[in-house]
Amino acid sequence: MPKQQAVELKPFFHDKTVLVTGGTGSIGSQIVKRLLLLTPKEVIVFSKDDSKQYVMKQKYADEQRLSFVLGDVRDYRRVNQVMKGVDIVFHAAALKQVPTCEDHPFEAIQTNLIGGQNVAEAALLQEVAHVINISTDKAVY
Secondary structure: HHHHHHHHHHHOOOOEEEEEEEEOOHHHHHHHHHHOOOOOOEHHHEEOOHHHHHHEEEEEEOOOOOEEEEOOOOOOOHHHHHHOOOOEEEEOOOOOOHHHHHOOHHHHHHHHHHHHHHHHHHHHHOOOOEEEOOOOOOOOO
């Protein structure tokens, strides 16, 4: 992200609590990295990969604004719980590899479709101000 754009985004994220679903993934981790260049109050990494969370915790050990929550977007109750007090959500959790989705269609639907629905419904219930859905050009249905 060019510095000029980051400066323009600072007021939008200033003192906000931001949740990143799939925050340890290839796209989610880059979103987290960029958010930390701004001035959010807190960035919450929500993912189901405890190993990647561990690595990320080590990488950002001195970052007080970063917290980690283990969970899966397919679990509505967990998504609703983590969304309490959140101002902005980046929804990046997904199965993105087309061959994986073709080989495991039920899992793909549960994660990419039901997971997205869970994020949207919880955001409405918790009155989240902004939800940004992240998608690649790969596993889009």
